[in-house]
Amino acid sequence: MEFYRLFLLVFYISSCFFLSIQGRLHNHTKHKHNHPVSQISQPPSPPPEPANPSYNGNSSNATQVFNVQSFGAVGDGITDDTQAFKMAWDTACQVESAILFVPDGYSFMIQSTIFTGPCKSGFKFQVDGTLMPPDGPDSWPQNNSRRQWLVFYRINGMSLQGGGLIDGRGEKWWNLPCKPHKGINGTTLPGPCDSPVAIRFFMSSNLTVQGLKIKNSPQFHFRFDNCRNVHIDSIYIKSPTQSPNTDGIHIENTNSVEIYNSAISNGDDCVSIGSGCYDVNIRNITCGPSHGISIGSLGNHNSRACVSNITVSDSVIKYSDNGVRIKTWQGGSGAVSGVTFNNLLMDTVRNPIIIDQFYCQTKGCSNQTSAVFVSDIFYTNIKGTYDERSPPMHFACSDSVPCTNLRLSNVELLPAQGEIVLDPFCWNAYGALETLTIPPVSCLLEGIPESVPKNDIDHC
Ligand SMILES: *[C@@H]1O[C@H](CO)[C@@H](O)[C@H](O)[C@H]1NC(C)=O
Ligand SMILES: *[C@@H]1O[C@H](CO)[C@@H](O)[C@H](O)[C@H]1NC(C)=O
Ligand SMILES: *[C@@H]1O[C@H](CO)[C@@H](O)[C@H](O)[C@H]1NC(C)=O
Ligand SMILES: *[C@@H]1O[C@H](CO)[C@@H](O)[C@H](O)[C@H]1NC(C)=O
Ligand SMILES: *[C@@H]1O[C@H](CO)[C@@H](O)[C@H](O)[C@H]1NC(C)=O
Ligand SMILES: *[C@@H]1O[C@H](CO)[C@@H](O)[C@H](O)[C@H]1NC(C)=O
Ligand SMILES: *[C@@H]1O[C@H](CO)[C@@H](O)[C@H](O)[C@H]1NC(C)=O
Numbered sequence: 532m533e534f535y536r537l538f539l540l541v542f543y544i545s546s547c548f549f550l551s552i553q554g555r556l557h558n559h560t561k562h563k564h565n566h567p568v569s570q571i572s573q574p575p576s577p578p579p580e581p582a583n584p585s586y587n588g589n590s591s592n593a594t595q596v597f598n599v600q601s602f603g604a605v606g607d608g609i610t611d612d613t614q615a616f617k618m619a620w621d622t623a624c625q626v627e628s629a630i631l632f633v634p635d636g637y638s639f640m641i642q643s644t645i646f647t648g649p650c651k652s653g654f655k656f657q658v659d660g661t662l663m664p665p666d667g668p669d670s671w672p673q674n675n676s677r678r679q680w681l682v683f684y685r686i687n688g689m690s691l692q693g694g695g696l697i698d699g700r701g702e703k704w705w706n707l708p709c710k711p712h713k714g715i716n717g718t719t720l721p722g723p724c725d726s727p728v729a730i731r732f733f734m735s736s737n738l739t740v741q742g743l744k745i746k747n748s749p750q751f752h753f754r755f756d757n758c759r760n761v762h763i764d765s766i767y768i769k770s771p772t773q774s775p776n777t778d779g780i781h782i783e784n785t786n787s788v789e790i791y792n793s794a795i796s797n798g799d800d801c802v803s804i805g806s807g808c809y810d811v812n813i814r815n816i817t818c819g820p821s822h823g824i825s826i827g828s829l830g831n832h833n834s835r836a837c838v839s840n841i842t843v844s845d846s847v848i849k850y851s852d853n854g855v856r857i858k859t860w861q862g863g864s865g866a867v868s869g870v871t872f873n874n875l876l877m878d879t880v881r882n883p884i885i886i887d888q889f890y891c892q893t894k895g896c897s898n899q900t901s902a903v904f905v906s907d908i909f910y911t912n913i914k915g916t917y918d919e920r921s922p923p924m925h926f927a928c929s930d931s932v933p934c935t936n937l938r939l940s941n942v943e944l945l946p947a948q949g950e951i952v953l954d955p956f957c958w959n960a961y962g963a964l965e966t967l968t969i970p971p972v973s974c975l976l977e978g979i980p981e982s983v984p985k986n987d988i989d990h991c
């Protein structure tokens with residue numbers, strides 16, 4: 532469904548706004564002019580020298596800077612700058628080593644847009660100013676997607692960077708009556724519920740996202756689908772604790788991902804890793820208040836999910852519902868394997884270490900015999916405090932498909948308040964302790980389960 536809609540939109544946008552401009556436009560901030568579309572295709576001649584020589588002194592191979600204001604963007608926070616951004620994109624994208632530049636000191640309001648590649652190599656989208664969408668569902672144009680705001684599609688090799696701010700203006704979306712935290716006692720009311728992901732990368736590769744601040748997304752802040760080679764560094768994500776479904780970074784069917792040196796606080800998972808992800812390295816993240824770092828949920832609607840080679844290290848998780856979590860629905864298939872959680876500090880976290888193979892968002896998910904197989908999960912050097920409402924370690928594995936090779940070493944978790952030490956919980960969980968833990972874990976089953984026929988386990 533979503534695929535089909537996206538394709539329609541892509542087709543529409545590319546047929547309307549594809550401009551075969553190879554012109555040498557440079558930084559025109561000094562003489563700002565609101566020229567209409569038709570003049571854009573006239574390259575200035577002779578081409579001016581690069582306005583800012585600090586980018587590159589070699590004019591035969593110069594970095595060209597395309598300031599959105601040269602394409603008519605106003606940046607007063609009210610004017611709709613969508614067309615200017617589309618034109619700037621279509622122009623810059625066709626030029627080698629171009630910089631699409633969003634200047635500091637301005638707020639650009641843009642509607643839901645799909646920025647389509649491929650672009651020439653070395654392309655940078657430099658955001659130093661503020662980007663914002665229309666303010667809430669009532670201002671969202673009827674014919675625009677309500678599931679995504681800024682989409683980058685079919686791009687190989689791009690850096691989205693800068694010291695600017697992406698302000699998702701999510702509040703009116705969070706307040707829709709359908710959202711869980713708005714009804715009385717967590718109940719929800721009927722009505723439209725779709726809310727846009729702020730930044731979405733789709734079918735793209737060799738991506739860098741660096742330095743940006745992003746706040747108050749209506750839904751997920753970043754979402755990567757079917758991407759590879761994604762490098763995220765030094766970003767700052769912030770939304771209120773009570774903002775529903777505002778995951779910081781969600782990846783799905785995406786591999787070779789690095790998420791480094793970033794801080795995330797929000798109303799859902801800091802990072803969520805969906806089906807089809809592998810080779811993911813998360814390091815030096817400060818997460819919280821939030822719902823922690825999650826693998827899953829996986830296996831919904833009897834689906835097959837494969838996730839492997841995930842490392843989360845050198846990070847802090849604070850004031851969060853969960854620390855590091857693996858969550859799967861009953862009835863799924865596939866496997867989660869090769870996951871390392873290393874050097875993590877927990878501060879007042881409700882479920883610091885949790886595997887939940889009975890994940891269920893609706894009432895009465897029935898027990899099923901198949902499950903996503905969870906194996907080779909390593910917890911080392913995990914220290915800090917837990918919120919004493921639930922046990923600090925919780926391994927609830929499927930009845931029919933046990934978890935295997937859970938390994939714990941140097942795990943020390945103390946209650947954040949008081950003296951009450953809750954016993955770890957295990958259900959059908961096989962594994963071993965490499966060192967003693969605090970609190971002691973005596974509920975892991977030793978060795979390899981005998982009861983499970985090999986062909987019941989889908990190794991991916
Ligand atoms: C563009 O030009 C303005 C005014 O000369 C300057 O302040 C700004 O730094 C330039 N930006 C880039 C990216 O070259
Ligand atoms: C400028 O770049 C061109 C193309 O890469 C190269 O051939 C030329 O030697 C460079 N000139 C200088 C002065 O760096
Ligand atoms: C010139 O551009 C090419 C292709 O993008 C790039 O590989 C090369 O490093 C650039 N040279 C300089 C001097 O920036
Ligand atoms: C939505 O409708 C407006 C006004 O009719 C039109 O200008 C715009 O191009 C449409 N956008 C899309 C994505 O169809
Ligand atoms: C909400 O929950 C509280 C506490 O459980 C209860 O006393 C109250 O009646 C509930 N309100 C409604 C409208 O269900
Ligand atoms: C992505 O980058 C890698 C390494 O930098 C390079 O080998 C690969 O060719 C790039 N992918 C594409 C599709 O250009
Ligand atoms: C960890 O990330 C923070 C930003 O959240 C940064 O200030 C710090 O330098 C990083 N530490 C290391 C060792 O890279």
Ligand SMILES: *[C@@H]1O[C@H](CO)[C@@H](O)[C@H](O)[C@H]1NC(C)=O
Nearest residue numbers: 787788809810811812840842
């Ligand atoms: C696991 O992922 C890392 C990147 O996070 C990669 O360097 C490594 O080669 C992968 N290991 C295996 C066995 O694929």
Ligand SMILES: *[C@@H]1O[C@H](CO)[C@@H](O)[C@H](O)[C@H]1NC(C)=O
Nearest residue numbers: 889895896897898899930958
């Ligand atoms: C499902 O299985 C769990 C674990 O064996 C058990 O506690 C629960 O009662 C079962 N639920 C139903 C509906 O059978």
